[in-house]
Amino acid sequence: MQQPLHNLAFESASIMAQGQIHQPVLVREVLTFLAPERGGIFVDCTVGAGGHAGAILAASDQVQVIGVDRDKTALAVARERLGHYGQRFRAIHGHFKELSRILEALGVTTVDGILADLGVSSLQLEDPRRGFSFQREGPLDMRMDQGQELTAADLVNTLPEAELADILYRYGEERAARRIARAIVKARQKRPIETTTELAEIVRRVVGRRGRIHPATRTFQALRIAVNEELQDLETLVTVAIDWLKPGGRLVIISFHSLEDRLVKQAFRRHAGRCQCFPPWPSPAEARCPRCGAEHRVDILTPKPVRPSQAEVATNPRARSARLRACQKRTPTVREND
Ligand SMILES: C[S@@+](CC[C@H](N)C(=O)[O-])C[C@H]1O[C@@H](n2cnc3c(N)ncnc32)[C@H](O)[C@@H]1O
Numbered sequence: 416m417q418q419p420l421h422n423l424a425f426e427s428a429s430i431m432a433q434g435q436i437h438q439p440v441l442v443r444e445v446l447t448f449l450a451p452e453r454g455g456i457f458v459d460c461t462v463g464a465g466g467h468a469g470a471i472l473a474a475s476d477q478v479q480v481i482g483v484d485r486d487k488t489a490l491a492v493a494r495e496r497l498g499h500y501g502q503r504f505r506a507i508h509g510h511f512k513e514l515s516r517i518l519e520a521l522g523v524t525t526v527d528g529i530l531a532d533l534g535v536s537s538l539q540l541e542d543p544r545r546g547f548s549f550q551r552e553g554p555l556d557m558r559m560d561q562g563q564e565l566t567a568a569d570l571v572n573t574l575p576e577a578e579l580a581d582i583l584y585r586y587g588e589e590r591a592a593r594r595i596a597r598a599i600v601k602a603r604q605k606r607p608i609e610t611t612t613e614l615a616e617i618v619r620r621v622v623g624r625r626g627r628i629h630p631a632t633r634t635f636q637a638l639r640i641a642v643n644e645e646l647q648d649l650e651t652l653v654t655v656a657i658d659w660l661k662p663g664g665r666l667v668i669i670s671f672h673s674l675e676d677r678l679v680k681q682a683f684r685r686h687a688g689r690c691q692c693f694p695p696w697p698s699p700a701e702a703r704c705p706r707c708g709a710e711h712r713v714d715i716l717t718p719k720p721v722r723p724s725q726a727e728v729a730t731n732p733r734a735r736s737a738r739l740r741a742c743q744k745r746t747p748t749v750r751e752n753d
Contacts, residue, residue: 436492437537439466440734441669444721445530446470448667448741451478455527458483458518458659460511460652463536465493465504471530472500481526482506483517485560489538510560512648514655525661531652534671535559535639537733547639549615549631555608557635557642567638571614572607576600586646586674587637594621595634611635636672646674653682657712662746665716669739676720676738683742686712713742 439445445467451457454477459468462482472480482497482504484490490506497504509517511531518526539559540547546556546567555568570579580596583589598621599608608614615631622630640646656666670676685691688711690704703710720738727734 436496437464437466438731438733439463439470439532440727440731440737441721441723441739442467442470444739445532445667445669446474448665448716448739449528449530450665451475451528453527454478455661456481456523456525457528457530458514458526458656460514460529460531460656461533462493462506463489463532464538465496467530467532468493468504469497471528472497472503476503479503480505481517481521481523483509483511483514485510486536486539487561488542489536492538510648512651512655514652514659518659523659526659526664527661528665528667529656529660530667530669531656532669533645533649533675543611546611547635549611549618549629549635552610552612555611555614555638557639559643563643565642567642568607568609570638570641571599572603582641583634583637585637586640587633587635588674589633589637591622640674646678649675649678650682653679653686657686657742657744660744662744664744665741666713666744667739667741669737671736671738676740679740680720683713683715683740685709687715687742688712711745713744716741716743 449457449471451471451474454475456479457471459471459480459482462468462484465482468480468482472478480503482490482493484493484506485508487508490508494506505521507517535547539545541551543551543553544556546553555566555571557567558565570582574582576596579599580592583592583595589595595618598617599614602608602617608617614634615629618631618634624630653666653668660666668679670679681691685708688709690709691707692704717740720740723734723737
């Protein structure tokens with residue numbers, strides 16, 4: 416159900432008062448790659464609470480930021496935090512796969528840099544009503560966009576056992592996926608599973624305690640990815656983002672688990688012209704491979720993903736699994752322009 420806007424404004428003020436603001440990761444590295452001190456238009460496709468967007472805006476008074484998020488509560492927080500930048504900051508509700516529609520509607524033709532900081536924010540994780548965390552009792556919701564219909568409770572209570580196991584295995588890399596799915600189906604035969612803590616307890620009983628991470632971590636990650644279809648549109652994001660960059664413009668993506676990072680790495684390689692076929696297309700640097708679509712549109716700036724320093728992880732444990740990749744749009748050569 417959609418929340419009225421006045422509730423969102425109230426909520427954002429109370430979130431800020433409680434100091435639950437999301438601490439952005441790898442800020443220095445994001446600024447190094449995006450180089451906003453040059454000025455220009457930057458898009459933050461996952462603006463969240465506006466931490467990265469604020470750092471980009473602060474780099475130069477010649478910078479504008481378009482902040483996109485599918486979560487209206489996060490957008491309200493970003494608007495409140497960055498409102499003092501006036502027209503230089505615009506907050507738009509939407510999914511990053513709609514980037515073209517969003518930029519066209521704003522009359523933008525090209526942009527200087529694009530950032531996507533994937534995954535959930537602390538605002539979402541720490542609000543028990545959103546149902547993202549197994550550590551806080553709340554409804555099994557997990558929707559990033561509160562206007563979406565499908566919730567985690569729908570998946571948990573209606574999916575066939577095999578499909579549930581498949582989600583836990585694929586998106587959570589959970590080795591006990593089948594046993595957990597069986598336990599979920601058994602429990603829901605008595606009554607629907609409605610809360611985060613109920614589900615966490617079912618998983619804990621199956622898996623037991625393993626090491627430092629909570630036994631329900633992988634199950635919750637898998638359900639969150641499935642509810643929000645987090646992996647489906649990453650490839651589209653990379654392609655569309657590169658379309659909108661000016662020559663010399665940069666794309667920076669921060670991911671938080673290996674499934675996301677692998678998709679970003681492969682998409683970057685394809686757009687860097689690295690043919691993935693066997694045998695490879697004879698001259699992928701000159702043209703588009705007709706089979707895998709490899710075409711040399713960007714240069715990769717990060718041969719290996721950039722990881723946070725130990726000092727950053729010590730102050731912000733959420734940064735632990737962050738991996739940043741960046742690429743730069745090529746300037747077409749004269750021949751390519753012909
Ligand atoms: C890790 S947080 C970003 C935090 C932000 N960089 C900051 O400094 O506050 C990720 C945000 O991306 C949003 N998000 C995730 N997938 C999205 C998508 N496909 N389109 C738009 N926003 C998305 C989430 O709602 C969340 O607010």
